[in-house]
Amino acid sequence: MSGEPVVYFEDVQLGEEYVSPGRTVTEADIVIFAGLSGDFNVLHTDAEHMKASLFGERIAHGLLGLSIQQGLLDRVIPGQTVGPLAAVKWKFKGPIKIGDTIHVEARVTAKKDGEQPGRGVVTVERRVVNQRGEVVQEGETDHVVGRRTV
Amino acid sequence: MARAQAERRLYFEDVQVNVPLETPGITLTEAHVALFASLTTSRPGEPATVPDLLPLCVSSGLGWRVPQPPLVVLAFMGFEWRFFKPTRVGDTIRSVSKTVAKRSMKDGGVVIEERQILNQRDEVVQSGRLTLLVAKRPQT
Numbered sequence: 145m146s147g148e149p150v151v152y153f154e155d156v157q158l159g160e161e162y163v164s165p166g167r168t169v170t171e172a173d174i175v176i177f178a179g180l181s182g183d184f185n186v187l188h189t190d191a192e193h194m195k196a197s198l199f200g201e202r203i204a205h206g207l208l209g210l211s212i213q214q215g216l217l218d219r220v221i222p223g224q225t226v227g228p229l230a231a232v233k234w235k236f237k238g239p240i241k242i243g244d245t246i247h248v249e250a251r252v253t254a255k256k257d258g259e260q261p262g263r264g265v266v267t268v269e270r271r272v273v274n275q276r277g278e279v280v281q282e283g284e285t286d287h288v289v290g291r292r293t294v
Numbered sequence: 295m296a297r298a299q300a301e302r303r304l305y306f307e308d309v310q311v312n313v314p315l316e317t318p319g320i321t322l323t324e325a326h327v328a329l330f331a332s333l334t335t336s337r338p339g340e341p342a343t344v345p346d347l348l349p350l351c352v353s354s355g356l357g358w359r360v361p362q363p364p365l366v367v368l369a370f371m372g373f374e375w376r377f378f379k380p381t382r383v384g385d386t387i388r389s390v391s392k393t394v395a396k397r398s399m400k401d402g403g404v405v406i407e408e409r410q411i412l413n414q415r416d417e418v419v420q421s422g423r424l425t426l427l428v429a430k431r432p433q434t
Contacts, residue, residue, distance in 0.1 A: 173333060180329050182320075182355020185367060198368070206370040207351045208333075214347060215334035228377065229346040232422075235372040283372075 151222055152292035153264035158255055164216035164248040166275075169204050171242045177208040203239040209281050210234060213248045213272045221250075230265060234283035238274075245275045253284065263288050302363040305431040306403035309365070311393050317356035319388040319414070322348065327383060344381040349411050349420055353389040366429040368402055375422035379413075386414045394423070402429050 178184050186193045187203055194202050210232075240246060254267035266289050272281035322344050330336070330348050358364055381387065391409040405428050410421040 167335075176329065176333055177351070180326065180333065181351045182358060183351075184355075184358065185364070187367070187369075205351075205354075207347070207354060211330070211334045211336075211347050211351060215336040218336055228380070230377055232373070232375045234375075236370050 151289075153255070153266065153289040154292045156252055156255060156266050156289060158252055160252045162217060162220045162248075162250045164213070164220050164250075166245045166247040167212060167216055168243065168245045169209070169212065169240050171202075173208060173212070174202065174204050174242065177205050177211075181205065181207065183207075199239050199241070201241055203241055204244075206236040206281070209236070209240045209246065209272060212246065213270065213281065216246075217248045217250055217268075217270065228288050229285060230288050231286040232283060234281065236281055238278055238280040240272075240274070240280055244280075246272050246280065248272055258288055262291050264291055265289070304363050304365045306396065306398070306405070306428040307431050309393050309396050309403075309405055309428065311396060314390055314392045315357075315360055315362070316390045317353075317388050318359050319386040320352055320356060321386045322352070322381060322383060324383050326352070342383045344383060344385070346377055346380075349381050349387050350375060352387065353409065353411050356387075356389050357391070365405070365426070367426050368429050369427040371404070371425040371427055373422055373424040375420060377420050379417055379419045381413065381419050385419075387411050387419065398430075399427075402427050404428075 174188050178188055183205055188205050189202065191202055194200065248270055250268050250270045252266060253269045256265050258265050266287045267284055268287065269284045270282065271279050274280050326348060327344055330345055336345055389409055389411050391407050393405055394408045395406040397404045405426045407424045407426060409424060410418050413419050
């Protein structure tokens with residue numbers, strides 16, 4: 145196991161905020177994600193087709209943006225604060241284009257009892273923001289977190 | 295000269311409501327997990343555990359491996375998703391989906407898809423609803 149300190153449900157503060165580092169989304173990211181997911185939609189893979197589209201160029205898969213933000217936020221949230229995902233509600237509000245740099249702004253918005261007595265559920269509201277300050281994705285995630293006192 | 299027929303596509307008008315579609319399966323491997331981890335720079339979990347978001351990502355590609363032509367999706371608008379069981383390396387997942395609602399708009403139409411991801415034991419590991427903006431058939 146990693147040597148990170150264990151964070152319990154009781155340690156998570158309502159209203160706690162996190163800001164992730166930035167990350168530039170590259171053409172390579174999109175190519176690898178297309179291969180990994182098997183989603184070769186022209187939106188992500190056909191530069192010529194996309195010249196004539198609403199976006200004017202290839203855009204990142206929405207789920208690639210979601211996956212990258214998960215990794216970015218993992219880097220700033222201490223220990224196991226956000227345990228396994230229980231639920232996601234998500235909106236894709238704008239495109240992430242090749243060369244865009246995104247970061248995540250997140251806040252703990254709810255803490256409630258879990259279905260099992262030793263667990264709680266933490267809700268984190270997240271916004272994925274690009275280099276122009278535009279929110280390109282947003283939503284909330286529910287996480288199952290263990291309690292210190294069972 | 296004979297020319298290969300352009301790829302057939304399904305448009306908003308072609309979408310049928312409440313017709314279930316099952317995809318073939320895919321076995322999730324350590325290679326998938328390593329690629330996903332390097333792509334997303336996720337914190338490593340237990341080695342045999344598949345990251346929560348990976349089955350959802352892979353299910354979007356499974357939708358391309360069915361007998362019917364792909365839907366002309368203009369944009370993925372959003373989704374609501376729940377995670378019921380962990381997926382481990384070696385598990386084989388597939389998805390079963392159906393359109394539960396469609397709504398015509400000025401440009402294109404909105405399609406709501408219900409999707410379940412099942413494993414080799416037919417357990418539902420994840421499921422939810424996806425909202426897609428789909429193109430209408432071009433007027434000729």
